[in-house]
Amino acid sequence: MQKVAPPQCLQNAFDEHGLGDIDVFSFPDGTHSAADAAAAIGCDISEIGKSLVFITEPGRPVLIIMNGADQVDEHRAAGLIGLPMRKATAQEVRELTGYAIGGVPPFGHAKPVETLLDQKLLTKKTIWLAAGTPKTVFALAPDELRRVTGIETGVDIAA
Numbered sequence: 804m805q806k807v808a809p810p811q812c813l814q815n816a817f818d819e820h821g822l823g824d825i826d827v828f829s830f831p832d833g834t835h836s837a838a839d840a841a842a843a844i845g846c847d848i849s850e851i852g853k854s855l856v857f858i859t860e861p862g863r864p865v866l867i868i869m870n871g872a873d874q875v876d877e878h879r880a881a882g883l884i885g886l887p888m889r890k891a892t893a894q895e896v897r898e899l900t901g902y903a904i905g906g907v908p909p910f911g912h913a914k915p916v917e918t919l920l921d922q923k924l925l926t927k928k929t930i931w932l933a934a935g936t937p938k939t940v941f942a943l944a945p946d947e948l949r950r951v952t953g954i955e956t957g958v959d960i961a962a
Contacts, residue, residue: 804843805829809908810935812901816911820951827934827941835905835937837871844931844940848872849923852930852948854907856896856916859886864899866916868909868932868948870923873961880919880960905937910951920948922957 807829808814817825834840841848851871857880858864865884867875881888896904901913909918909932924930925945932948934941949955 805831807939809939809941810902812913813908813911813935816908816951820910822943822947822951825941825943827939829936829939831938833905833938834933834940840931840933840940841871846929846931850927850929850931852909852921852924852932854900854909854933856891856899856907857888858891858895859884859888861886864891864895864914864916866900866907866909866912866918867921867960868918868924868952869921869960870927873921873923875960876962879962883919883958883960884917902933902935903937906933906935906939908933908935908941909948911935918952918954919960920952920954920957921961922959923961925949925957 809827830843837851849870849872855867
């Protein structure tokens with residue numbers, strides 16, 4: 804584990820939201836998946852907040868921040884959004900967020916993205932999140948994640 808600087812667009816988001824004291828850590832073996840991240844960090848997989856991008860039928864992006872132990876129930880999530888949706892392709896993820904799959908942070912995206920937050924993450928003391936690459940992560944308290952994303956309450960979207 805090594806402390807590193809985040810990508811500039813994520814650093815800008817940290818600064819914009821008053822998160823100047825956030826440490827970003829790099830792991831040489833990668834944190835591409837929730838299991839990889841939990842193993843590298845040494846935490847429970849449910850403390851990983853994986854950022855998953857979906858596209859609604861009219862082409863609107865939706866980011867779901869899901870705890871690493873569960874899968875998204877796409878039908879339930881679509882019901883909350885009110886539109887059918889599908890998983891975004893790797894190219895769409897990069898175009899919409901500015902990041903590759905496995906490195907998408909919960910904020911600081913290239914374009915506005917509607918966000919849903921898994922309610923189980925809000926019960927954790929610390930949430931580990933991707934920091935712009937499939938090898939970097941940072942930690943936030945649930946209250947900080949809610950404040951920065953503007954999401955007051957999480958939703959039950961687990962399969």
